[in-house]
Amino acid sequence: MTIETLPKALLHIASTQPERVALRRKEFGIWRDITWAEYLRKVKYTALGLHALGLSYGEHVSIIGENRPEWLYSALGAVCAGGAWVGIYTTNPAPECEYVVTHSDAVFYICEDEEQLDKALVFREKTPKLRRLIVWEMEGLKHFQDPMLMSFAQLLELGEATDKAQPELFQQLIEQVKPQDTAGIIYTSGTTGPPKGAMLSHENYLWVGQAARQVMYTTRDDETISFLPLNHVYEQIFDIMFHLTVGHTVNFTESTDTVMADMRDVSPTVFHAVPRIWEKYYSAIVLKMADATWIKRTLYNMAIKIGTQYNNKALAKQSIPVHLTLAYHLFYFVVFRKLKKRLGFDRIRFGGSGAAPISHEILKFFQSIGIPIREGYGMTETTGVTHMSDERNFKVGTVGRALPETEVRIAEDGEIVVRHKGIFKGYYKDPEKTAEVLNDGWLHTGDVGEIDDEGYLKLTDRKKDLIITAGGKNIAPQFLENLLKFSPYINDAVVIGDRRKYLTAIIVIDEENVTKYAQDQKVQFTTFATMTKAPEIVDLIQQEVDKVNRQVARVENIRKFRILDKKLYTEDGEVTPTMKVKRKSINEQYKDLIESMYAA
Structure with a gap:
């Protein structure tokens, strides 16, 4: 089987490691394992249920909810049925949800709970293409009757019944999906105007997952933690692109408020976050140590001093004296090892920062305490990544080198222009905006930067900022x-x-x-x-x-x-x-x- 679409990627991994843990979800304080076989079964029933409800090839399914397995069941179920998913931020008010649902021509609205359903009930009369409202959690809705409403459990039951009646249908639906078909439409944040729907194909998702893996080497034994919005391309890199390429385990936090506690439970080997999260961790460490006992504070300050000296030489690729190496490893054992364990970073092999620029001082701080953070670069329109650094080859102050098979040039005005197989198909229903940024496969990023002699990209700022x-x-x-x-x-x-x-x-x-x-x-x-x-x-x-x-x-x-x-x-x-x-x-x-x- 040639793996050229997301459905086939899921089928391949689920068939090669059916009993390995694909997903893990914390509910009421208890972690529940979901194997690849169960993952595939839920996606199959979702796809067949949507098909039975009338989802046609090329139609769109909107999804709004916090990160959890049902988000992925819904998204991959939609593409297995020949459609595409459209993510919506849970924080969006009803008018913004209405805009995305209307503009994307979504025919189904899959949501998490009563709160998100209420938004659809406000605008559904103004979205005539919307045919069904499907809810994951029915708490508070058990006695609510509406001809458009059904629970996600009912959708799965419908899919299972369809599978028993037509056992070959799922495979037939998968075979109709083409690499160039749109898999997901991601609406940009809209910093300068109404959000635009970036269309990402199956080929985009799979190519970026495979190319990025050549730089950030990951295996099926890795564990990540999912808490950034799943409708944002940054989280999709780890929960969809890497996940369906590598087959590692994705852990879903109980809520956004329990991330730090869940980190200690999971102790992931790969952790990705936006700069704001890394900044919060840094602040917490600094202020915690300021309140520590004199001996702890003294040891920490000495450790930071030695760690900074050690890593400044390492970053400059200078020879490190033996006494400094010994001192660093001693303080690492006495101070940093315990600190990392307390944070849930004791197994971390790779830390990623993306979605916005991060302070170089923050990167140096974490490098000094033994937590390697690598800054990457990309945007929704590049399916998340164009540049990144590996564990050993990196430069603080840069966002790494271009992915394999990626072309990069700097325009006369300093703008970064890129081309690779992850460049998006265009903005949905907006050929004019597409033409503004896309020319002969080259994407004009709107960012200003420079490339050094070794190919590392340094960002200056947004061109318009x-x-x-x-x-x-x-x-x-x-x-x-x-x-x-x-x-x-x-x-x-x-x-x-x-x-x-x-x-x-x-x-x-x-x-x-x-x-x-x-x-x-x-x-x-x-x-x-x-x-x-x-x-x-x-x-x-x-x-x-x-x-x-x-x-x-x-x-x-x-x-x-x-x-x-x-x-x-x-x-x-x-x-x-x-x-x-x-x-x-x-x-x-x-x-x-x-x-x-x-x-x-």
């Missing part, structure tokens, strides 16, 4: 923002200054860490908002800004800042679901606050 000051200086705001976010007291930062005389910043403090600081320093406050205005807190953030200013050129100094009296929320249109700041929205919503920093 570069700041040109009134003095004509070009400044990359993300670099400064990452330096600011290295502070355990700063959760987010937005640097401003385009066509202005100097740079300013809007800062969002880390509520947990700053609250602890305020309590320790006896700072008087009643609410989060009043805490952000306390002079002692303003002074604290000023000290953190001053630290950054000392690291950069004078023209890059942040002269003024304002602390927001709230967090940034996706619901308010301030950040994307992967926590990337929507600059245009921030500039519009906080126009008066920004202008106050430039008042005479």
Whole structure:
């Protein structure tokens, strides 16, 4: 069997290792194993159930729910039936869900629970193509009657009955699927306008999984943990692309609130996260050690000093003195080994960071304590990856080298342009936007960067985000923002200054860490908002800004800042679901606050 589609990839792995654990889900504190044989059976019944309900070749199925096995059953069931899945963020309000369902022409709406079903009930009258509402968890809906509604359990029962009546049908459905068919439509976060539906084919998914595996070598014995949104391409790299290429085990957390505890349970060998997660881990370690006993704090500080010296030489590929090597391994055994175990990182072989730029200082910190994080680069339109580093060959400050069989060039204006077999088919129902970014197979990424002599790609910033000051200086705001976010007291930062005389910043403090600081320093406050205005807190953030200013050129100094009296929320249109700041929205919503920093 030639493995050229996702259904055939699933069939192949399930037939070669039917009794190995494919998925693991934590429910009510207990981990439940799901074998590859059971995984395939659930996907088969889902596909046959959807087919029996009338899903035709090429039609679309929308899915909204937290990460769990049913998400993958639904997605792969849709493609096995000849259709495509369309993921929706669980945080999307009803109008945004309506937009995705309507624009994608989805005929089925598969959702997690009553909360997500309620959204569809709001807009279903305005989406005439929508034929069925299917729910995974029926709690609270047992007595709710509606001709469009059915439970996921009923869908599986329908699929099983169809399989008994037509045992050859599943194979026939799979055979009709072609490599160029759309497998998934991923709606981009929409930082500059309405979300666009990027169409990714079976060939895109499989090629990226196989190409990336040549760089980040993984085996079926690896374990990952799934908690980032599954409708985002970054999570799909590990839960679909790698999973159906390698056959490792994917562990689903009980909820987004239990990730750290579940990490200790699973102790994955491969862990991937967005920069915000790595920043939170870093802050937790730093503040925890600040409260530790004198002896623990002293040992930790000595260990960090030795670890930094050791890894600075390793990163520079310099010869490491014997005494430094011995000291590092001693402190690793005494300090870092226990720290990693407490975090659930004791088995970690590869840590990945993606979806947004990460502070180089964060990478160096984790490298020093023995947790290797490799930053990759890609976007939805490249099926997630164009560049990445392996465990041994990497450079801090770069996003790695191009995947095998990938062409990369830098345009005259510095824009990164790429071409490989993972480049998307285009935006659904939007040939004009497709033509803007896709030309003869070359994708214009919208990012600015440079390639060094060894082929490593260094990112500067988003092309549209570069700041040109009134003095004509070009400044990359993300670099400064990452330096600011290295502070355990700063959760987010937005640097401003385009066509202005100097740079300013809007800062969002880390509520947990700053609250602890305020309590320790006896700072008087009643609410989060009043805490952000306390002079002692303003002074604290000023000290953190001053630290950054000392690291950069004078023209890059942040002269003024304002602390927001709230967090940034996706619901308010301030950040994307992967926590990337929507600059245009921030500039519009906080126009008066920004202008106050430039008042005479």
